[in-house]
Amino acid sequence: MISVLAQAADQGGGLVSTGEAVVFWILGPVALASALAMVFARNAVHSALFLAATMLSLAVLYMIQQAPFLGFVQIIVYTGAVMMLFLFVLMLVGRDSSDSVVEVLRGQRVGALLLGVAFALLLVAGVGRAFSEVTPAGLGEAGSNGNLTGIGRLVFTKYLFSFELTSALLITAALGAMVLAFAQRRQSAKQGQRGSVIQRLRGDRISPLPGPGVFATADSVAVPALLPDGSIAPGSLSEIIEGTPVDEKPRREPDAHALTDGRASTKVVDE
Amino acid sequence: MTVQAQAQEGLTRTQQLLADDPLWLVLLKVVALFAIGVVLTLFMIVLERKVVGRMQQRPGPNRTGPGGWLQSLADGLKLAFKEDIMPVMADKRVYFIAPVISTIPAFVAFSVIPFGGEVSIFGERTVLQLVDLPVGVLVVLACSSIGVYGIVLGGWASGSPYPLLAALRSAAQVISYEIALGLSIVGVILYAGSLSTADIVASQSSGWYLLLLAPSFVVFLIAMVGETNRAPFDLPEAESELVGGFHTEYSSLKFALFFLAEYVNMVTVSAMATTLFLGGGQWPWPLSFLNANGWLQFIAFLIKMFIFLFIFIWLRGTLPRLRYDQFMRLGWKVLVPGSLLWILTIFAIRTYRTSGAGNVTTLLVAVGIGLAVVLVVAFLVPDRQVEEQVVELASDYPVPPLDLSVPTPSRHKLRARPVDAGQVRKPALTGGPSAKETEDV
Numbered sequence: 001m002i003s004v005l006a007q008a009a010d011q012g013g014g015l016v017s018t019g020e021a022v023v024f025w026i027l028g029p030v031a032l033a034s035a036l037a038m039v040f041a042r043n044a045v046h047s048a049l050f051l052a053a054t055m056l057s058l059a060v061l062y063m064i065q066q067a068p069f070l071g072f073v074q075i076i077v078y079t080g081a082v083m084m085l086f087l088f089v090l091m092l093v094g095r096d097s098s099d100s101v102v103e104v105l106r107g108q109r110v111g112a113l114l115l116g117v118a119f120a121l122l123l124v125a126g127v128g129r130a131f132s133e134v135t136p137a138g139l140g141e142a143g144s145n146g147n148l149t150g151i152g153r154l155v156f157t158k159y160l161f162s163f164e165l166t167s168a169l170l171i172t173a174a175l176g177a178m179v180l181a182f183a184q185r186r187q188s189a190k191q192g193q194r195g196s197v198i199q200r201l202r203g204d205r206i207s208p209l210p211g212p213g214v215f216a217t218a219d220s221v222a223v224p225a226l227l228p229d230g231s232i233a234p235g236s237l238s239e240i241i242e243g244t245p246v247d248e249k250p251r252r253e254p255d256a257h258a259l260t261d262g263r264a265s266t267k268v269v270d271e
Numbered sequence: 272m273t274v275q276a277q278a279q280e281g282l283t284r285t286q287q288l289l290a291d292d293p294l295w296l297v298l299l300k301v302v303a304l305f306a307i308g309v310v311l312t313l314f315m316i317v318l319e320r321k322v323v324g325r326m327q328q329r330p331g332p333n334r335t336g337p338g339g340w341l342q343s344l345a346d347g348l349k350l351a352f353k354e355d356i357m358p359v360m361a362d363k364r365v366y367f368i369a370p371v372i373s374t375i376p377a378f379v380a381f382s383v384i385p386f387g388g389e390v391s392i393f394g395e396r397t398v399l400q401l402v403d404l405p406v407g408v409l410v411v412l413a414c415s416s417i418g419v420y421g422i423v424l425g426g427w428a429s430g431s432p433y434p435l436l437a438a439l440r441s442a443a444q445v446i447s448y449e450i451a452l453g454l455s456i457v458g459v460i461l462y463a464g465s466l467s468t469a470d471i472v473a474s475q476s477s478g479w480y481l482l483l484l485a486p487s488f489v490v491f492l493i494a495m496v497g498e499t500n501r502a503p504f505d506l507p508e509a510e511s512e513l514v515g516g517f518h519t520e521y522s523s524l525k526f527a528l529f530f531l532a533e534y535v536n537m538v539t540v541s542a543m544a545t546t547l548f549l550g551g552g553q554w555p556w557p558l559s560f561l562n563a564n565g566w567l568q569f570i571a572f573l574i575k576m577f578i579f580l581f582i583f584i585w586l587r588g589t590l591p592r593l594r595y596d597q598f599m600r601l602g603w604k605v606l607v608p609g610s611l612l613w614i615l616t617i618f619a620i621r622t623y624r625t626s627g628a629g630n631v632t633t634l635l636v637a638v639g640i641g642l643a644v645v646l647v648v649a650f651l652v653p654d655r656q657v658e659e660q661v662v663e664l665a666s667d668y669p670v671p672p673l674d675l676s677v678p679t680p681s682r683h684k685l686r687a688r689p690v691d692a693g694q695v696r697k698p699a700l701t702g703g704p705s706a707k708e709t710e711d712v
Contacts, residue, residue, distance in 0.1 A: 045427060049365070052420070069466075072409035076453075080416025081446055084423070088442040091427055091435060146405050148466060 023064045031057035044090050052083045069147035205235070285403045285469040288389065292397055299392070300401045304381045312534040316343035319584045326588040347527060355523040360430025369428055370521070370528035373421020377535040380414035383407040384542045385469045387552045387569030388562070399552075399569055400469060407468040408456055411543050412449065415498055418532060419445040422500070422507060425529070426517035437516040440595065441500065441507035447599060448497035448504075451606035455490035458617050459547045472551030479550040486613040488548045490606050492582075495540040497602065500533065502587035506595055541579035542572075549575045 016024075031054045038050035055078050063071035155163050191199070200206060225236035292300075317332060317340055324331025333339035357363065387399035404410060419441060426438025460466055462483065463474040481488050497504040508516030518529045545551060552568030554561045561567045593601070623634055 043362075045362075045365070045424075049424070056417075068404055068406045069409070072406050072413045075413040076409065076416055076449075080413065080419075080449065084416070084419065084442050084446055087423055087427075088439065088446075091423075091439055091442070148406065 020064050024061065027057040027060055031061075044093070045087065048083060048086050048090060051086075052079050055079045055083070067147055069151065283403075283467070283470065284389075285385075285398050285400070285467075285473075288396060288398050289400065289403055293395065296392060296395055296397060297401070301382075304401060305378060308378055308381060308535045308538065309531070311538050312531050313343045313347065314340075315534050315537065315580060316346075316530075317341075318580075319587070322581070322584045323588040326585075350527040351524055353523040355525065356520070358430055358520045361520065362428040362430065365424050365428035366520075367525075369421045369425035370525040370532070371421070372424065373418050373532040374528045374535075376414035376418040377532045377539060380411045380539045381535075381542075383410045383468050384539070385472050385546060385551050386542075386572050387567075388565035390565035390569075398469070399565060403467055403469045406466045408460065408466045408471070408543075408547075411539065412453060412456075414539075415452075415536065416445065416449060418536060421529070421532065422517045425521065426507070429517075429520035431520055433513045433515075434517050434519050437507040437509075437513050437519075441517060443599070444497060444500070444504070444506060447602040448494045448606075451490055451602055451610060452494040452498055454607065454610035454614065455487045455494060456547065457610075457614050458484045458487040461614075461617055461621065468546050468551075472546055472553070475550040476553060479548060479553075479555075481548040484548070484617075487610065488544075490610045490613075491544060491547065493601075493606060495544060496583070496586060497598070499536045499540055499583075501537065501583055503590040503592050504598060505592060506598060509592055511592075537580060537583055538576070541576045541583070544579050545572060545575040 034050040034053040034057065038047045038054065041047040041050060055074060059071040059074040059079070061071075062068075062074060222238075225233040227233050320342070321331035321339070331339065332342035335342045335345045357366065382401040383404060385398070385400045385403070389396065389398055391397070422441045423438045426434040426436075426441065429435070459471060459480050462480060463471040465471060465474070500507050505516075507513075508518065510516070513519070518526055521529060552565075552572040553559070554567070554571045561571070620634075624631060
């Protein structure tokens with residue numbers, strides 16, 4: 001089905017086939033509405049989702065215009081990786097944090113508004129001119145062997161220098177990000193699993209601190225834990241909570257048969 | 272009509288057959304793909320429980336239906352009738368749509384899998400495949416990257432800390448393992464010269480890429496487990512750390528949808544591994560006469576796919592879960608650089624072959640001599656001396672000595688004692704005197 005639709009789009013540069021028109025009139029409004037919703041959504045994650053919806057609609061529009069490679073790369077790279085990174089950061093920030101109303105840079109909003117309107121005018125003028133004056137070339141020679149071959153040939157012959165420059169820029173940016181991230185962590189060297197085990201063995205306590213209420217008569221944090229012999233475990237005492245007095249049981253003599261209820265020992269003695 | 276014919280000239284045989292499919296056949300294929308996905312999910316859940324059960328020396332589910340094989344069907348029905356809970360803190364719309372987002376791409380990815388060869392369905396020649404896009408492999412990658420949105424959004428929208436942590440893990444996991452997955456496919460694309468799944472299968476008729484591109488295959492195998500959130504990489508649903516992971520707050524059909532998506536994704540990546548590295552539906556050499564029939568190819572495809580699915584289960588029954596930093600280290604420091612090096616090697620070999628500077632035999636001999644020299648040098652270099660570590664006993668705590676040897680029980684205690692006739696031995700720990708004591712008396 002899709003290949004048939006795509007073939008229909010192949011016939012002639014300027015004509016728009018029925019299938020393409022149907023898809024456009026469904027996805028165009030969706031993309032536009034999502035873009036607007038992205039701007040006006042209160043929640044940052046909702047904004048990110050609407051942006052993803054816009055990107056997906058654009059990707060399908062690319063596919064229907066016989067650029068399946070561009071469409072799927074748009075989904076994989078932008079929707080899959082870049083937006084996922086955005087979501088990652090947004091979740092780290094927290095779901096209930098909202099935008100601050102305080103304007104940090106003076107006159108920032110007015111400036112942004114003016115620049116935005118100017119950019120929109122530029123775009124409309126450029127695209128409008130393309131509608132009226134430029135004759136569409138269609139896929140023609142560049143796409144005769146399919147998307148992938150065409151793009152590959154152009155990137156590695158005609159545009160090789162700009163391609164390499166872009167990759168150098170990206171690598172520099174990645175290295176810079178790594179340097180910035182690692183420079184801050186140097187102060188406290190990470191102590192490995194082995195190091196922490198040795199530290200614990202050399203310290204005064206091997207076992208973890210007793211939780212509140214262990215061997216105690218109540219499970220409140222105010223009640224200290226009792227050690228198996230009945231004394232209060234000092235590690236379980238909280239510094240900020242006032243303790244509740246517990247009655248320390250009298251210490252018994254250590255009895256090796258305590259766990260068997262004294263059954264076996266008495267029997268032997270009896271007989 | 273002439274335009275149509277011209278457009279069809281550039282198409283492969285598979286694409287021509289698929290373009291001729293009438294609408295009813297397309298619908299039939301869609302329904303069949305959906306059915307395959309659901310049925311395989313139900314089957315895989317029972318199979319997994321049974322196989323893992325056998326690995327742990329217990330029978331697994333064996334009550335519902337013949338041999339217990341209907342257990343997951345019963346579980347599915349039960350899930351559908353459970354109460355659908357919406358947490359108070361949940362973001363209602365996102366919470367609702369997240370399972371749907373994770374399920375739909377899983378099924379969409381099915382559409383480009385070439386399940387078998389050319390067959391005739393009700394007199395219509397066609398191929399056991401829904402579409403054959405020129406960028407078919409990318410469809411699977413794209414679907415898996417969208418499907419993760421379901422997990423991430425579901426975890427976020429639950430409004431609860433554990434699912435949020437799982438969502439964070441999942442987001443980072445997918446970004447890192449998708450790179451390794453993509454890089455492992457590059458080798459296959461280079462050799463096949465196409466991104467279309469049907470072309471990739473056709474190009475393996477002389478030999479499977481499993482042998483030719485073994486490093487790519489290994490990377491793909493590891494990355495596909497990471498991509499589907501399966502053990503030992505199931506960090507987003509690590510039950511010992513995060514309760515239930517991203518689906519902690521989900522219940523009823525929404526939970527079932529997440530489950531469905533996970534298993535369909537497993538089937539999809541297994542099918543992709545079969546397509547990319549095991550020659551799709553092609554039977555291997557002694558059975559290659561079976562390749563003439565498209566339906567028999569379908570059976571071969573299923574067999575190969577189930578090998579991968581069994582590996583999934585096997586891994587789950589065998590390996591412990593990786594810690595998060597170990598997982599990330601494996602992805603970024605082993606898989607990605609490893610596959611980049613391997614791609615470089617492929618480039619070098621191909622350039623050498625196409626430039627015609629010499630034949631492959633001399634190249635292989637040269638590489639072999641180089642490797643031998645490296646090995647000899649590696650053996651001659653003495654091992655680094657590892658100094659013995661003196662463990663000091665830390666404190667007053669009773670620490671067993673390091674050279675502790677467990678004493679073997681003495682032989683006469685093991686020997687069976689003859690039971691005296693007429694004397695009834697009472698079991699120990701019943702309150703009465705034990706047999707030992709009566710004997711002593």
